[in-house]
Amino acid sequence: MAETAGKKKKRKPRRFYDYSLLFTIIFLTVFGLIMIYSSSSYNAQIHGQSASYYMKRQGYIALAGFAVMLVISKIDYHFFARFTFLSIIISYVCMILVDFTGLGIEVNGKKRWLGTRAVRFQPTELVKVTVILVLAVVITKLGKEINELRSWLMIAALILPLALLVTINNLSSGIIICGIAFVMMFIACKKKWPFVAAAAVMICGFLFALPIAQACVKIGLLQGYQLNRILVWKNPEAYPKDGGYQVLQGLYAIGSGGLLGKGLGQSIQKLSFLPEPQNDMIFAIICEELGLFGAVSVILIFLFMIYRFMLIAGNAPDLFGALLVIGVMAHISIQVILNIAVVTNVIPNTGITLPFISYGGTSVLFLMIEMGMVLSVSNQIKLEK
Amino acid sequence: MSSFLTHHRRKILVTFFITAILMAGLLWQLGYLMIFRSEHYSRMADELHERERTIKAARGEIVDRNGTVIATNRTVCTISVVHNQVEEPETVIEVLCKELELSDAEVRKRVEKRSSREIIKTNVDKADGDRIRGYGLAGVKVDEDYKRYYPYDSMASKVLGFTGADNQGIIGLEVMYESYLKGLDGTILTLSDAKGVEVENAAEERKEPVAGKTLTVSLDVNIQKYAEQAAYQVMEKKGAKAVSVIIMNPQNGEIYAMVNAPEFNLNDPFTLVTEEEYGSSKEKQDLLNKMWRNRCINDTYEPGSTFKIITAAAGLEAGVVSLNDRFSCPGFRVVEDRKIRCHKVGGHGGETFLQGAMNSCNPVFIDVGQRLGVDSFYHYFEQFGLLGKTGIDLPGEAATIMHKKDNMGLVELATVSFGQSFQITPMQLVTTASSIINGGNRITPHFAVKAESRDKTFVREFTYPVRTGVVSEETSATMRYILEQVVAEGSGKKASLPEYRIGGKTATSEKLPRSLKKYISSFLGFAPADNPQVIALITIDEPVGIYYGGTIAAPVIADIFKNILPYLGI
Numbered sequence: 038m039a040e041t042a043g044k045k046k047k048r049k050p051r052r053f054y055d056y057s058l059l060f061t062i063i064f065l066t067v068f069g070l071i072m073i074y075s076s077s078s079y080n081a082q083i084h085g086q087s088a089s090y091y092m093k094r095q096g097y098i099a100l101a102g103f104a105v106m107l108v109i110s111k112i113d114y115h116f117f118a119r120f121t122f123l124s125i126i127i128s129y130v131c132m133i134l135v136d137f138t139g140l141g142i143e144v145n146g147k148k149r150w151l152g153t154r155a156v157r158f159q160p161t162e163l164v165k166v167t168v169i170l171v172l173a174v175v176i177t178k179l180g181k182e183i184n185e186l187r188s189w190l191m192i193a194a195l196i197l198p199l200a201l202l203v204t205i206n207n208l209s210s211g212i213i214i215c216g217i218a219f220v221m222m223f224i225a226c227k228k229k230w231p232f233v234a235a236a237a238v239m240i241c242g243f244l245f246a247l248p249i250a251q252a253c254v255k256i257g258l259l260q261g262y263q264l265n266r267i268l269v270w271k272n273p274e275a276y277p278k279d280g281g282y283q284v285l286q287g288l289y290a291i292g293s294g295g296l297l298g299k300g301l302g303q304s305i306q307k308l309s310f311l312p313e314p315q316n317d318m319i320f321a322i323i324c325e326e327l328g329l330f331g332a333v334s335v336i337l338i339f340l341f342m343i344y345r346f347m348l349i350a351g352n353a354p355d356l357f358g359a360l361l362v363i364g365v366m367a368h369i370s371i372q373v374i375l376n377i378a379v380v381t382n383v384i385p386n387t388g389i390t391l392p393f394i395s396y397g398g399t400s401v402l403f404l405m406i407e408m409g410m411v412l413s414v415s416n417q418i419k420l421e422k
Numbered sequence: 423m424s425s426f427l428t429h430h431r432r433k434i435l436v437t438f439f440i441t442a443i444l445m446a447g448l449l450w451q452l453g454y455l456m457i458f459r460s461e462h463y464s465r466m467a468d469e470l471h472e473r474e475r476t477i478k479a480a481r482g483e484i485v486d487r488n489g490t491v492i493a494t495n496r497t498v499c500t501i502s503v504v505h506n507q508v509e510e511p512e513t514v515i516e517v518l519c520k521e522l523e524l525s526d527a528e529v530r531k532r533v534e535k536r537s538s539r540e541i542i543k544t545n546v547d548k549a550d551g552d553r554i555r556g557y558g559l560a561g562v563k564v565d566e567d568y569k570r571y572y573p574y575d576s577m578a579s580k581v582l583g584f585t586g587a588d589n590q591g592i593i594g595l596e597v598m599y600e601s602y603l604k605g606l607d608g609t610i611l612t613l614s615d616a617k618g619v620e621v622e623n624a625a626e627e628r629k630e631p632v633a634g635k636t637l638t639v640s641l642d643v644n645i646q647k648y649a650e651q652a653a654y655q656v657m658e659k660k661g662a663k664a665v666s667v668i669i670m671n672p673q674n675g676e677i678y679a680m681v682n683a684p685e686f687n688l689n690d691p692f693t694l695v696t697e698e699e700y701g702s703s704k705e706k707q708d709l710l711n712k713m714w715r716n717r718c719i720n721d722t723y724e725p726g727s728t729f730k731i732i733t734a735a736a737g738l739e740a741g742v743v744s745l746n747d748r749f750s751c752p753g754f755r756v757v758e759d760r761k762i763r764c765h766k767v768g769g770h771g772g773e774t775f776l777q778g779a780m781n782s783c784n785p786v787f788i789d790v791g792q793r794l795g796v797d798s799f800y801h802y803f804e805q806f807g808l809l810g811k812t813g814i815d816l817p818g819e820a821a822t823i824m825h826k827k828d829n830m831g832l833v834e835l836a837t838v839s840f841g842q843s844f845q846i847t848p849m850q851l852v853t854t855a856s857s858i859i860n861g862g863n864r865i866t867p868h869f870a871v872k873a874e875s876r877d878k879t880f881v882r883e884f885t886y887p888v889r890t891g892v893v894s895e896e897t898s899a900t901m902r903y904i905l906e907q908v909v910a911e912g913s914g915k916k917a918s919l920p921e922y923r924i925g926g927k928t929a930t931s932e933k934l935p936r937s938l939k940k941y942i943s944s945f946l947g948f949a950p951a952d953n954p955q956v957i958a959l960i961t962i963d964e965p966v967g968i969y970y971g972g973t974i975a976a977p978v979i980a981d982i983f984k985n986i987l988p989y990l991g992i
Contacts, residue, residue: 224433305467363434
């Protein structure tokens with residue numbers, strides 16, 4: 038073995054492998070497992086399972102995902118382009134099955150899964166990877182034509198139906214997919230103004246959400262309950278029983294954490310006050326147990342991860358590799374920012390998980406696949422002598 | 423493959439910086455929440471986590487004079503649901519509806535309400551509670567609790583009273599002595615999770631509950647039971663609407679028995695005894711209130727001839743009449759323009775005062791009343807305590823309904839003299855008669871003897887006011903003699919017992935309006951006649967057929983005396 042490796046080394050130039058990113062992935066995953074254990078053990082026991090039930094499940098999938106990641110990272114990323122067509126077909130089929138047929142499995146009143154009750158996965162996670170892959174392939178193929186309106190329309194025709202199917206299933210994944218496409222297009226295109234304008238509209242929408250929503254209700258564009266969500270967001274303490282419950286419980290957790298936190302495992306809000314604390318609201322438990330110190334650390338680690346993505350994308354051998362990494366980078370950034378924004382009540386409540394840390398098998402598996410792709414791009418970077 | 427351009431790299435950098443700025447914004451928000459709002463949210467969280475749980479205090483028992491328990495506590499269950507723990511709401515609703523016999527809508531509303539704990543029903547039988555627990559439904563809690571229990575069901579129901587859903591007294595002694603019986607609930611202050619489950623090892627503050635005091639009352643279960651039996655017998659035999667019996671110690675006012683047949687079941691106080699129709703819940707409540715009434719003290723009636731005891735005592739005390747004064751009865755007496763009849767149509771002819779009393783002759787007592795005059799009579803009426811209340815330790819005692827002194831003419835005086843045209847409670851009559859025969863001591867009738875805590879660290883013996891000198895000892899002795907003669911040879915003959923000296927007076931009061939021809943037959947008796955230790959009054963409301971007090975009421979008292987006098991050691 039050593040001999041053949043040595044031979045290869047002579048023939049091929051020295052390759053880069055981003056061990057910093059690998060370490061960050063391992064750290065976040067293990068930290069996530071610890072936090073899942075801390076936040077879920079009480080509820081698991083109440084429901085008659087062992088305290089480590091959720092942690093074990095997540096751990097097995099993360100381990101399998103890690104192996105998959107390592108394998109993928111050793112494959113030349115150009116090979117992935119061959120799966121573009123297949124992944125689009127599978128994505129459409131899965132989304133149609135989960136949205137419109139009885140095959141979709143409902144858990145906690147949300148019909149988001151395919152498979153059986155025991156072995157099931159969320160097709161929306163697959164769609165995220167698909168969108169990254171497809172856009173990277175298409176943009177690379179188009180070359181300079183990407184700046185033409187015709188190409189934009191074509192990409193819209195390719196992505197929007199899928200995004201719509203996902204949005205029907207759950208709004209937050211739809212937002213993430215649109216966000217990924219937005220970022221990838223922003224980087225690929227020479228034009229700036231359409232993106233700046235879109236960002237400006239979003240910022241306005243964010244700042245003037247309440248008056249806009251009220252106007253929309255008046256002309257019948259929005260339903261009363263949607264306006265209610267906005268009202269809850271603006272003042273959760275006024276709605277402690279109804280819509281504001283989860284957010285308010287999250288704020289209690291964050292606020293009571295203080296600077297240094299109550300200590301690992303000492304959260305009280307996880308004792309069923311926060312429903313399913315191992316899911317979307319796990320960041321609130323991190324804040325409660327580890328304090329501002331822990332929360333800042335987690336955010337900085339994510340920022341470091343994104344920094345690594347930036348480096349890999351900037352040094353990628355070609356545009357396709359760079360776009361793959363940019364897609365993943367967009368995915369992770371959007372999800373981290375939106376999740377923490379929801380938990381801290383900066384934006385209205387939508388169910389977005391925190392990558393690597395929140396409980397969710399499909400999510401961690403596809404994240405590992407994405408990481409594999411990024412590592413694979415990093416592995417194609419030739420180090421100069 | 424297309425070339426990888428500089429503008430790509432630049433835009434990647436821009437994206438990274440935007441991400442970094444957004445994250446910095448989130449850090450800012452986190453810092454604000456966790457430093458400046460920390461205190462606010464910590465306080466709100468603590469309020470949410472700390473839970474005060476009450477530990478119900480056991481209500482004090484009520485025991486009779488011999489220590490027999492007549493009101494105690496039994497374990498019952500409180501069924502509640504914990505919203506967050508309910509897994510199968512439909513099954514829960516279905517089971518609770520079936521087992522607790524509640525409407526679907528009612529249960530559904532409570533099960534689906536998002537609260538930490540919602541009580542579905544209290545005071546559920548332990549058997550039902552155990553059955554519900556047996557289903558093993560997640561989120562359904564069955565907590566054991568105390569409920570008032572009356573071992574003798576309906577015995578002295580209107581005296582004892584019962585308790586409501588929160589174990590608070592509603593009528594009778596239960597409400598009168600609420601402050602002694604209630605006890606002090608304890609509390610546990612704990613940290614708990616959202617399901618109300620206490621957090622282990624969390625510091626808890628605990629305040630132990632203090633059980634209510636045991637209340638000893640003067641009732642005697644044996645006497646009460648015997649009197650009730652006698653009351654029910656005569657009620658059935660005479661088809662009467664109601665029968666009341668009061669048995670009291672005339673020397674100190676301790677009540678041995680108070681019967682108000684028909685009684686109701688204290689363990690099921692919201693079920694009507696009589697099968698009366700009712701439309702609305704308000705009508706039902708009115709019927710229930712009627713059923714719970716204690717006729718001995720809540721209702722007044724015209725006492726009729728038993729009141730002649732008072733007229734006689736007033737006459738003797740004032741010295742306007744003596745035992746051997748002679749009267750004549752032609753069967754009526756004309757007062758001013760009114761002709762007032764004697765119950766004996768032909769008249770009693772010539773008779774002494776004593777004979778007049780034995781015959782219960784109305785004209786004799788009209789004469790005594792007229793001799794006293796309105797002023798003097800009213801003075802004695804007041805002196806005997808008839809204008810006030812007896813002060814018995816039961817809620818809702820009715821006041822006397824009497825003519826105003828200014829409106830009282832000779833005709834009114836004449837009717838009052840033999841117990842008509844005014845109303846008093848049976849309890850008032852017994853109390854006044856007691857003070858006349860016991861040597862002139864106006865005693866306060868009562869039930870409560872003492873209240874004590876279980877560990878005897880708290881003991882309170884109740885004392886009641888006694889007003890002496892209501893009548894002279896001499897008058898009292900004369901009255902005892904007269905009333906003994908009434909039973910020995912007069913209208914109260916049927917109350918006589920060979921081995922005892924019994925005094926008494928019969929009465930037959932015509933209910934208002936007189937045209938209905940409805941009566942209340944009554945008899946007031948005491949024994950031994952020379953040194954009264956027990957006094958009893960029976961009132962039979964609306965007997966069918968023969969209605970003379972001497973015929974139907976006197977034998978009942980004789981029967982009761984025959985049994986309780988040996989029991990009391992007299």
